[in-house]
Amino acid sequence: MAYYRQVGSIPRTRHTAHRKDDGSLYYEELMGEEGFSSDSSLLYHKGVPSAMVNAREWVPGDQNTVPNQPLMPRHLKLHELFEGKPTADTDAVTGRRLILGNSDVRISYSWVGTTSPLYRNAIGDECVYVESGSAVVETVLGALEVSTGDYIIIPRAMTHRWVVENGPVQLYFIEANSHIGPPRNYLSRFGQLLEHAPYCERDLHGPTEPLLREGTDVDVYIKHRGDGPNGIVGTIHTVPTHPFDVVGWDGCLYPYVFNINDYMPITGKVHQPPPVHQVFEGHNFVVCNFVPRKVDYHPESIPVPYYHSNVDSDEIMFYVDGDYEARKGSGIGKGSISIHPGGHSHGPQPGAVEASIGAESFDELAVMVDTFAPLNLGEAGAAADDGRYASSWSGRWEGDK
Incomplete structure (x- = not known):
């Protein structure tokens, strides 16, 4: 989504020294798509964003699928998967259940009652629709409040977590093996939403201030490609300092919220x-x-x-x-x-x-x-x-x- 934003403390010129009060450097990170050839943002971290102290395997739920064979139209009653069952310990990362999938997209569903671990989907963007309830999605670029009727688009490999205080929250997950954005026919050749589009930039809500968190030896759950069911595996990285240490960022790649009523x-x-x-x-x-x-x-x-x-x-x-x-x-x-x-x-x-x-x-x-x-x-x-x-x-x- 080529719509420029600037949040927090950044240097006047990119790729130049940006120093803390004690004179030491912040660490600049480029988060970009398509090998430096598409949308990106520049992040300024307190700690080294590549640092890690441990890694172990994580199995991200049942990713197996079976063909719709014999070929049939079907009616799936999603509420019956969770209705009457306790959701207090279910989170939006480890508690989602796979409904449908192919090599391009996976559709999952969950009733969520607790805060998720830190999570990064390294396979593709996520589009999550909030069927009911409310939560705060904390990301490396800032926090976004979501509630009933909201979509949230979370770019590939962006560390985030779902903070849930009053569950259950009913979530419908659309996970891509690619990027997700507005239809190309809605966009000008420079990326602006056109007059015939059914929504515009003022309907899209991105982070407005840095989200700074402290912590050491923090676990980040990563879903990525590998030799698992449908090519999907997981790893948990333990990082020495909290990844939400970004004091400022700017660019055109970030999570955003859009409400279906708009x-x-x-x-x-x-x-x-x-x-x-x-x-x-x-x-x-x-x-x-x-x-x-x-x-x-x-x-x-x-x-x-x-x-x-x-x-x-x-x-x-x-x-x-x-x-x-x-x-x-x-x-x-x-x-x-x-x-x-x-x-x-x-x-x-x-x-x-x-x-x-x-x-x-x-x-x-x-x-x-x-x-x-x-x-x-x-x-x-x-x-x-x-x-x-x-x-x-x-x-x-x-x-x-």
């Missing part, structure tokens, strides 16, 4: 396709919002989606709040995920098309991820499957005969 939906005379709902994109996937909105104003328009075949993508819809006109009668409600895989034509439930005619607005809130490679089921995805959704269009099922 998204301005694009509507039309007849039904608009899913790309008008796009909010972020990564390599081989997009993230879309479906928010409360006025709908089509042609006198004979059909507001719910037409039946469509996902030729190139899997469509994953996370239902957050409101009424879901196209899915009525399917059993889907708050906390549900619908999986409509590539190769399966899908659309409204029986009766939903006729019932929607004449509607002037939809009161629905959902987060959709479309991927351009098939998604496999994680352990939590398999556990949350209701086993009946495929029959919701026909009213009958003979798959177990």
